[in-house]
Amino acid sequence: MVAYTGSEKEKIGQPSLVLSTPGPAVRMIQEKIAAQLPSWRSRVGRLTREHGNYKICDVTVEQIYGGIRGVQIQVSDISYVDPSQGIRLRGYTIPELMTLLPKAPGTEYPLVGGLYYLLLVDELPSDEQACMVEEEWRARSTVPDYVYQVIQAMPEDTHPMTLLSQAILALQRESVFSREYARGIKKADYWEAYLEDSFNLTAKLPAIAAFIYNLKYRQGDAIPPDPAQDWAANFAAMIGYGDNQEYQDFSRLVMVIHSDHEGANVSAHASHLVASALSDVYYACSAGMDGLAGPLHGLANQECLRWLLDVKAIFPDLPNPEALETFLWEQINAGAIIPGYGHAVLRTTDPRFTVQYEFAKKYMPDDKIFRLASQVYDVLPGILTRQGKVKNPWPNVDAINGALQYHYGVTQFDFYTVLFGVSRILGLTAHAVWSRALGKPIERPKSLTTRLLEEMVSKTGR
Ligand SMILES: CC(C)(COP(=O)(O)OP(=O)(O)OC[C@H]1O[C@@H](n2cnc3c(N)ncnc32)[C@H](O)[C@@H]1OP(=O)(O)O)[C@@H](O)C(=O)NCCC(=O)NCCS
Numbered sequence: 001m002v003a004y005t006g007s008e009k010e011k012i013g014q015p016s017l018v019l020s021t022p023g024p025a026v027r028m029i030q031e032k033i034a035a036q037l038p039s040w041r042s043r044v045g046r047l048t049r050e051h052g053n054y055k056i057c058d059v060t061v062e063q064i065y066g067g068i069r070g071v072q073i074q075v076s077d078i079s080y081v082d083p084s085q086g087i088r089l090r091g092y093t094i095p096e097l098m099t100l101l102p103k104a105p106g107t108e109y110p111l112v113g114g115l116y117y118l119l120l121v122d123e124l125p126s127d128e129q130a131c132m133v134e135e136e137w138r139a140r141s142t143v144p145d146y147v148y149q150v151i152q153a154m155p156e157d158t159h160p161m162t163l164l165s166q167a168i169l170a171l172q173r174e175s176v177f178s179r180e181y182a183r184g185i186k187k188a189d190y191w192e193a194y195l196e197d198s199f200n201l202t203a204k205l206p207a208i209a210a211f212i213y214n215l216k217y218r219q220g221d222a223i224p225p226d227p228a229q230d231w232a233a234n235f236a237a238m239i240g241y242g243d244n245q246e247y248q249d250f251s252r253l254v255m256v257i258h259s260d261h262e263g264a265n266v267s268a269h270a271s272h273l274v275a276s277a278l279s280d281v282y283y284a285c286s287a288g289m290d291g292l293a294g295p296l297h298g299l300a301n302q303e304c305l306r307w308l309l310d311v312k313a314i315f316p317d318l319p320n321p322e323a324l325e326t327f328l329w330e331q332i333n334a335g336a337i338i339p340g341y342g343h344a345v346l347r348t349t350d351p352r353f354t355v356q357y358e359f360a361k362k363y364m365p366d367d368k369i370f371r372l373a374s375q376v377y378d379v380l381p382g383i384l385t386r387q388g389k390v391k392n393p394w395p396n397v398d399a400i401n402g403a404l405q406y407h408y409g410v411t412q413f414d415f416y417t418v419l420f421g422v423s424r425i426l427g428l429t430a431h432a433v434w435s436r437a438l439g440k441p442i443e444r445p446k447s448l449t450t451r452l453l454e455e456m457v458s459k460t461g462r
Pocket of ligand 1: 300332336337338339340341342343344345389390391392396397398
């Protein structure tokens with residue numbers, strides 16, 4: 001346990017990093033959001049005023065006991081999972097985003113700053129606007145020492161997701177919103193303080209995640225940030241890939257595709273729920289990360305790689321298609337769930353899979369794990385279709401991501417969810433800003449007892 005010295009205690013007595021005046025990118029985004037707000041507020045106002053009683057859906061007993069699956073309980077204008085085309089971020093599909101977002105200099109991969117602008121502002125950025133966001137992140141990227149001390153104070157075997165969540169929570173003392181709220185800020189202005197917090201948090205998260213990586217897997221050998229690099233490439237540089245343009249491009253790709261996935265998945269909803277109590281962005285995002293850490297959510301990616309490595313151990317020289325088909329049928333018939341296949345909403349190959357698959361075909365066509373993943377992709381959807389149980393026999397984003405990380409030497413499975421979290425912070429914070437901008441209230445659904453349910457169904461006679 002690291003103990004604070006007297007002088008350090010004094011040092012942490014005041015918030016250390018709050019920018020008193022927003023930088024140019026934040027001012028620009030504030031103005032853009034402010035200009036849209038009257039129209040958004042009037043649309044939401046009209047819907048609730050004139051159609052407040054319009055019934056969206058019924059909720060069944062099965063859904064109540066089944067994780068409220070499929071019940072439409074939220075509005076997210078930031079992203080939407082289109083069952084046939086995959087995630088749309090502000091209306092754009094993944095292939096569209098890869099084409100339309102401004103590119104990092106010298107590469108065909110997007111600047112994540114441009115994506116953040118799109119998520120927040122709902123319009124495609126120019127090159128200059130994307131660069132302004134990147135610049136604002138750079139200016140806010142210094143992480144206060146006490147955050148690192150919190151991480152270092154934890155036992156060595158603490159899961160990296162725990163460290164990430166704790167670091168975000170530790171940063172909460174910097175919250176502009178919490179401070180302004182205590183001073184009596186007007187409700188209509190909450191979102192501006194949320195925006196400040198969001199920029200501060202997203203700016204710092206790559207350095208925090210890199211610190212965790214280096215502490216756990218590189219004997220604490222910290223790598224300083226490279227101010228010449230963009231957000232995603234700088235993160236890659238800080239975990240040891242400063243000279244690897246290919247991995248930096250992969251980092252840009254990964255940060256875009258994982259950034260958001262509607263408003264009601266576990267991490268998004270957990271974060272939204274917490275922020276609805278006017279807990280600030282740090283509390284909300286720490287809670288979101290806690291949800292992401294679960295094996296049924298962000299941890300699935302490492303399960304896929306583990307499964308691929310197990311299959312490779314059985315077929316060290318890669319199986320022929322017939323042998324692989326026989327093996328997969330045996331697995332399915334034995335009741336195994338094949339990680340990386342299926343989806344709760346999607347009914348096609350996840351475009352986030354496809355874009356990584358294309359990347360791998362280009363940069364690592366001979367990698368054994370990738371070739372195995374590719375063989376599985378050729379065979380498994382047919383088997384799952386013939387078996388007839390799964391609603392979606394196609395691969396999801398997780399079927400391949402770990403294989404690519406593994407190829408580049410990021411072999412620490414435990415860290416994969418952190419990589420996911422660094423990207424997902426973009427979506428969580430964008431949702432939080434807009435929830436406050438639209439004045440969304442505290443969430444308070446109602447629970448029932450089993451007895452009450454039994455009484456209700458007995459009255460229907462069914
Ligand atoms: C993603 C997932 C959780 C979606 O669950 P879901 O919406 O309940 O899926 P379905 O409605 O298609 O499931 C219907 C049946 O197919 C089975 N099934 C679903 N995905 C399967 C898979 N990848 N392999 C084998 N069987 C599968 C289910 O177990 C279920 O069987 P049951 O009726 O005997 O209970 C599920 O497909 C899964 O567990 N996939 C593997 C894990 C994974 O990749 N997670 C990351 C998701 S992004």
